[in-house]
Amino acid sequence: MRSSFFTLKAYSVALLTLAAGAGLSLHLSDWGWLSRSGSLVVINGIILTSHQIIEHIHQLGRWQAGDSPCSRDWARADRRHFVHADHQVRWVSEKHGLFMLVFGTLVWGFGDLPELF
Numbered sequence: 389m390r391s392s393f394f395t396l397k398a399y400s401v402a403l404l405t406l407a408a409g410a411g412l413s414l415h416l417s418d419w420g421w422l423s424r425s426g427s428l429v430v431i432n433g434i435i436l437t438s439h440q441i442i443e444h445i446h447q448l449g450r451w452q453a454g455d456s457p458c459s460r461d462w463a464r465a466d467r468r469h470f471v472h473a474d475h476q477v478r479w480v481s482e483k484h485g486l487f488m489l490v491f492g493t494l495v496w497g498f499g500d501l502p503e504l505f
Contacts, residue, residue, distance in 0.1 A: 426495030437485030
């Protein structure tokens, strides 16, 4: 639940950033502002993806701290944890972060092209 709220918040910030960039570009007739807003979307995607990776590292540390490596069947335990629904939700959130990185990079690189038309 916490990861999906963070993802929703990240998308909201990214959309507001793009809307502000598009608004400034229309108002000032300079499409460089839309391109610049794409760079902020990339930063937002990096934060979203990094947040999920840090959560995975903390979860792995908690799993390992609770069990002795000598008395644990790691193959069975890992299989059980990787099938867990919460784990799958977290990976979906990372996919959203990757999508945001790609989309923001495209806007950043090509956002000023409407000036040519």
